[in-house]
Amino acid sequence: MLNLLCRKKAANVISLVSKRFLSKSSPMANSKFDYVRNFEKNDAILPNCWIVVRIDGKAFHKFTKKHDFAKPNDDNGLNLMSYAAVQVMKEFNEIVIAFGQSDEYSFVLHKTAEVYNRRESKILTCINSLFTSSYVFYWNTFCEPKKLLYPPSFDARVVLYPSDEDMRNYLSWRQADTHINNLYNTVFWKLVLEGGRTNVEAQEDLSGTFSADKNEILFSRFGINYNNLPQMYRKGTILLRKNVEVPKLDGKRTQAIVPFFVDLIKDQFWNEHAEVLTRDRPQDYKLDEEQLMHPLMQKQFDIVCKRKNNNKNTEQNSP
Ligand SMILES: Nc1nc2c(ncn2[C@@H]2O[C@H](COP(=O)(O)OP(=O)(O)OP(=O)(O)O)[C@@H](O)[C@H]2O)c(=O)[nH]1
Ligand SMILES: [Mg+2]
Numbered sequence: 001m002l003n004l005l006c007r008k009k010a011a012n013v014i015s016l017v018s019k020r021f022l023s024k025s026s027p028m029a030n031s032k033f034d035y036v037r038n039f040e041k042n043d044a045i046l047p048n049c050w051i052v053v054r055i056d057g058k059a060f061h062k063f064t065k066k067h068d069f070a071k072p073n074d075d076n077g078l079n080l081m082s083y084a085a086v087q088v089m090k091e092f093n094e095i096v097i098a099f100g101q102s103d104e105y106s107f108v109l110h111k112t113a114e115v116y117n118r119r120e121s122k123i124l125t126c127i128n129s130l131f132t133s134s135y136v137f138y139w140n141t142f143c144e145p146k147k148l149l150y151p152p153s154f155d156a157r158v159v160l161y162p163s164d165e166d167m168r169n170y171l172s173w174r175q176a177d178t179h180i181n182n183l184y185n186t187v188f189w190k191l192v193l194e195g196g197r198t199n200v201e202a203q204e205d206l207s208g209t210f211s212a213d214k215n216e217i218l219f220s221r222f223g224i225n226y227n228n229l230p231q232m233y234r235k236g237t238i239l240l241r242k243n244v245e246v247p248k249l250d251g252k253r254t255q256a257i258v259p260f261f262v263d264l265i266k267d268q269f270w271n272e273h274a275e276v277l278t279r280d281r282p283q284d285y286k287l288d289e290e291q292l293m294h295p296l297m298q299k300q301f302d303i304v305c306k307r308k309n310n311n312k313n314t315e316q317n318s319p
Contacts, residue, residue, distance in 0.1 A: 044119055045118040046162075050109070050110070050111045050167040051111075051113060051123065052106055052107070052159045053156060055156040056104040056155050057104070057152060058152070058154060067143070073230075073233045080138060081100050082239065083295070084132075085239055094115050095110075096275075097239065098239040099236055099239075100237045101174065101178040101237070106171070108167060124158050127156065128156035132153060132154050135152060175265060178234070186218065186229065186233075187206060190221075191217075205217075214226075230261075235261050237260075239259055239260075240260060240276065243256075243282050243284045244285055246301055248305070253284070256301075258297065259294055
């Protein structure tokens, strides 16, 4: 071990010396222009803070209209967002939880994360570009036969939270926002699509109303109990890493990114998924029926099964 360290150190010294030597002797390498590199700022994120990266679709009111998304919630569009988020979580294993709704996703990197030496611009740009490219890459998988008509883009920001409580409150804020927006949008589109109101009239109808009023309009005029609408619309999608059994593979387990549509504001969630705060290894988890059948899980299971079959074939074909 010591020997290896000494050799590494020696290699570094040799590389430094040769760089200096080159800079004097070769006009090409380390030229007089090299100093501009020092203008780059050191943007390492404060240690021991939770890192939240939130991405948000740019002008998605237009994008969703142009692509004829169902109003107010398009299952395929929402699942595509979540599958793009799964790709991000697979690549960045220090993301311990993600939360998505509408055209936004928040990724929470554990406060001890070390990826890219915590350089903000690297973390932000790599997560955002992987999310965006995945959204485009998997468009057909979720939205066929609709064609993608133009390239979507997402803005992204980094927000730091110094305490566990602040980070939890951040996620609670996003989930509360999901409920407020969804209740408003559900009533709004009912009034327009089934109630014969124009957009402006529906907006006026709802101006100054409280949640109870909106629930009442839904129930008395459209026979809808808001609490019976799908949890994904009302609570958003939470993504967690879990160890789950792969169906049809003799009890074989795999690490997967599992969608949850539950309340994350109360303590119960944080007690049941304590590894999010502690950064322990993913826990064994038994999927419920909804999770088992969810396209996010089905797609991940397909990949595991395909890999397993490929391995079997390679073994069989090898001499
Ligand atoms: N029909 C439909 N529209 C959706 C859905 N999800 C998101 N949207 C649209 O996306 C918008 C997202 O809101 P914002 O992010 O505030 O608006 P934006 O147009 O993306 O504007 P910027 O984020 O500021 O660029 C919503 O207002 C809806 O118009 C969906 O499932 N169905
Ligand atoms: Mg947006």
